[in-house]
Amino acid sequence: MLTREHELLKDTVREFAEREVRPPARDLDERQGFNPAIFHRIGSLGLLGVTIPENFGGGDMDILGATLCMEELGRVCASTALSYLAHSILCVHNIHANGNEAQKNKYLPDLCSGKKIGAMAMTEPDHGSDAMGLETKAVLEGNEYYLTGRKMFITNGTDADTIVVYASTGNDRQISSFIVEKKFSGFSVGKKLSKLGMRASPTCELIFDRCRVPKENVLGKLHEGIDQMQRTLNVERITISGISIGIAQAALEDSLDYAKERKQFGKPIGDFQLVQKMLADMYTWLEAARSLTYRAAKAQDAGEGSTSLASACKVYASEIATQACLHAIQILGGYGYCKDYNVERYLRDAKLMEIGAGTSEVQRVLIAKQLLKSNL
Ligand SMILES: Cc1cc2nc3c(=O)[nH]c(=O)nc-3n(C[C@H](O)[C@H](O)[C@H](O)COP(=O)(O)OP(=O)(O)OC[C@H]3O[C@@H](n4cnc5c(N)ncnc54)[C@H](O)[C@@H]3O)c2cc1C
Structure with a gap:
């Protein structure tokens, strides 16, 4: 489903996220801190303007590429991914998509290098x-x-x-x-x-x-604001779904590790079929959300995107992320409820995904409206 270029981008961002973003994530969450220096470091990878051309300092990738960046950052620190989305999509992509040449030349290079935050x-x-x-x-x-x-x-x-x-x-x-x-x-x-x-x-x-x-x-x-808003919102809904997928992926990985290690009644809890059901459900939801989101991103890249498809991946990925985090806490039991483990943070972060960039209710209203209009 991914090209070699997409795979390479995903691997690069994963390696960067593990090295630079994961270590401070729990502490930043605890003290509600922000790490603007991370912007400079993401900028050095050329990803602050991931969707815009290289002549402005951008990464020249497509919407699917931007979604993969969100996914890999979201897997280790959803907050960093959200701030990155606000910068790279809501501000940078927006200025590039809707601005004139003078505006692009004036604002995009500093936003792409991380000198300015958007x-x-x-x-x-x-x-x-x-x-x-x-x-x-x-x-x-x-x-x-x-x-x-x-x-x-x-x-x-x-x-x-x-x-x-x-x-x-x-x-x-x-x-x-x-x-x-x-x-x-x-x-x-x-x-x-x-x-x-x-x-x-x-x-x-x-x-x-x-x-x-x-x-x-x-x-x-x-x-032109309303048209611009509509254009950017579809891109926002698809790319933000990448963050939901990243959170759900992290919840599954942590659950698998724990299910193999934690022993009760003399065996790993992963041997119990009720725990296996939770793991299997998480995997199924995650793969379905990933497929739908990548499909929406590819449609957007091909100029065939629609509000219903963008809203469908937003609503599905965000809701399964919350459910996956609830399962992860259940699998980790009492430890999952405590801050020594990351899964409680994943749940708190996941809930925002059902609210920001348009609530789940609003996404459903939009989907239904478009379906009814096309007489399906
Ligand atoms: C952490 C965070 C970051 C954000 N970042 C940004 C940002 O960078 N820029 C920005 O501009 N905004 C941002 N937002 C705002 C976000 O997009 C809004 O919170 C969201 O669109 C919902 O608006 P609201 O909170 O006013 O809720 P309301 O619109 O007041 O909704 C309240 C409830 O009513 C329901 N509701 C409303 N209308 C309908 C309807 N027609 N049918 C059915 N139910 C309905 C909603 O689904 C919700 O359950 C952010 C929000 C948060 C929490």
Whole structure:
């Protein structure tokens, strides 16, 4: 299913993740720390702009390649994978897909080298699933837009230098996106949120108080925000499914190791058929999620992607990841419930996957809508 190039990429990221990302993962989770230095190191692999051309410092890979990066990072530290996704897909891929040449030349090289950290701000305190109802306004005065409003739950927001921000630029849901730099006047970082999981990926509120944004920082064309949002969301849903697969893979690996070592009633618990059922179910779910996600990625790469396919892999991979983590905790018994083992972290991280990038309920609404429209 994977080309030689994809296999090579997967192996490279796995080796990097084991060496650089795994060692600090548990400590970062414990103290809700963030490790921006990891961005420089991922940048040195050429993967911060994994989907964009080499002339901007990117990795020139496809959506399937980006998904594999998420999977391998997600397998050792889902928080790092989430921050990497916000940077490489929501910001970098977005600017490349929707920006003009001047914007690409100005922003992409520093984002690809890791000199600058990226984020994307769509969600607001009162508008999550109903993102199109956003209230942040951008008003043109002379050569500058003045942005006023608040954004909520923004991954990397505390540390981001370059943020793609969605705001209303007219009536009737006319939305545009803007490239905002953290040094722009009127921009400030609000409260960092304390979270159940994904604790090593910083999430915060952003405040725009007549934030001055030059006219040339409208990403692409004015009022194009909704189309841009739709295009990027499909890519986000597919690539984020890679993180779910990585978490489920880690849950299965840890469960297998434990089932072989832990003895009860004089034999390894892996000999008990009720434990074997849990392992077999985890494997089956994982392989099904992987196949569906790779298929959605390949369809997107071939220009045949659809919202229903992207949403299907998002909803399935995220829900089986949570279930796989619950099984892993059950297999590890009391130890699985304690922080000396990683599986409780996997579960806390997995739950976010059913919420971020559109909840499972919203994905199902989208799938049903598209199915009904095509009279299937
Ligand atoms: C850790 C984290 C990181 C995030 N990172 C980012 C980021 O980088 N950038 C960004 O812009 N956003 C980000 N988000 C926001 C995320 O995308 C939203 O949380 C998500 O879209 C849900 O919105 P909400 O939390 O406001 O929930 P709500 O929309 O208020 O939903 C609450 C409940 O109602 C249900 N519901 C809502 N509408 C419907 C409907 N039509 N039918 C059925 N059920 C419905 C939902 O499924 C959910 O169960 C992040 C969130 C988290 C927690």
